[in-house]
Structures are given as structure tokens and as C-alpha cells.
Amino acid sequence: MSASDWEKFLAEGRQTVEIVRKGLRNRGINAGESIMTDFGTDEDIPVYSSDGERKLFWISVKTVTVSVSNFSILPNGYRGWMCGEVESKQWVNPPSAIIWYCPTTRLAWGTIPPRRLSKRWFIFPDRWGTVEDKRKTKILGQATYVYPSWLVLPEHVISKQEIIAHIQRLMRSN
Template sequence: MNWEELKSEGDVAVKKVCDGLEKRGINVGKSIMSQFGTDEDIPVYDSLGNKLFWISVKSVPGNTTDPKKLPPGYKGWMCGEVESKQWIYPPTVIIWYCLKSNVAWGAITPKRPSTEWFIYPDR
């Protein structure tokens, strides 16, 4: 899979998760680029339009019907590398979404990440 296909898959996953959140009455916005250079997939706002937090969405390859049984070799998502700006302003929630099965699951991230924290869908 090349970069454009991967980005397109990610965009579809973000759209589907965003639509699901909106159906549940959550005030979400379009993806934005933060002051730290982090792309925030889904910013979440209060009723006055103040941003509360942001959600990172990760697409999962294959046909995952059970988050405890992921495709072989799938490592999920990591935040905390010095090269990544997401350790400066990490997401509050990470949602993994499998496009083929429409299964989604998530994790709440730590408030004060170290430079070496990892979050995988199986934890």
C-alpha cells in the first residue's frame, strides 16, 4: 500500500467515526492542524464551540471482528517518539476502526505521557 492509499483509508475511517459520533450527539469538527504541527483527526467541542479535546482515529487493515484478534504483525499506534509532535499535545482518545467489518474500539490516553509510551489495540 502506498502513502496515498493509506491516507485515503485513514480519511474514510475518520469520516465514519465522525459520523457515528455526530449521530450520538457529540459536537465534532473537521480535522485540523494544531499549533504543534499535529493533525488532530476529530476535535470535540462543547455547546459553545470551545474545543474540549481531540480524538485520533487509526484504520485497521484486514477484516477484524474482534479487537483481541488482530491481523498478524499489526502493532497499532504508538505515541511518544521524539520525532512525533503528538507527544507535546497527545490525543485524549484513540479510536481504532476496521473499515471492512465496521468494528471500532478505543483507549483513553495518559494525561502526561512520557517520551516512551505505547498504546496498542490489545491493551
């Protein structure tokens, strides 16, 4: 696949972040633009104090490429909702919330990650590099492997309304 195909793939994630950012801003949340960290990764949506002087926390946004109409029911073959690579700074400096968004159905849902890794969440794949990411492999034209990720089970997922209320409470308490 060409570089333009890879750029389309990356643009999909950026578009999802922008949809979520706009929704948060419409609800009075001071949601900033994505920033790069010292870890070489991005914070999808940093949230700032109402005066914009302090970064309070950040929100991780995940695009779901399958059609989801009920976030409590995992699609066939899913073991949980992916929330981030274990090697990521996400677990050094955890976000306040993770939001998943399905562009096909426009459904959003979320979770509040623990301060420390939860033993109730599990790593997939069980060993590094054992599962090929077929979508990225097809786009890049070379074998690409899935990183170990923490997956969130449906019983730890909350609705869009609940995750927004959580973010609003965090803003008021800061």
C-alpha cells in the same frame, strides 16, 4: 507508484476519520473537522463545547487495514495496536481518546491514553528506522520506514460503547 496512488492511500485515512466523526455526531458529540496544528500534524477530530465556542479535547483515529472481528485478538505478527508516533504532538498535547476502525468489518474500538507515556506501552521499532513500511514503500516507490510508535496492548483496549461513554462523560464535565 504514482501520485494518485499515494492520494488514494491518504484518502483511506480521511474516509475513516469521516466515518468516526459522523458516528460521534449521531451520538450528540460536537465533533469538528480535522485541523492542522503548530506541529504540522493534524488533530483528526477536535471535540467542541455544545455552543462550539471552546475546543475541549481531540480524538485520534487510526485505520486498521487487516480484517479485525475481535479487537482483543491481535492479528498474526502484531505486537499491539498502533496509537501514534513518538515524535508526534500527540504526546505533548494528548488526545482524550484513540479510536481504531476496521473498514472491512466496520468494527471500532478504542483506548484512553495516559496523560504521560505509559511504561506498560512499548515502542516499535526498538530503534529509529529499522523496520520498513512495506505498504508505503510500495505505493511511493521508495524505501519508507516505520516511525517509533506507542502500541497499545489488548488489555488496555476498550469497546466502542465504552469509548463513546468516556467521550460523552468528558463533554458533560467540561
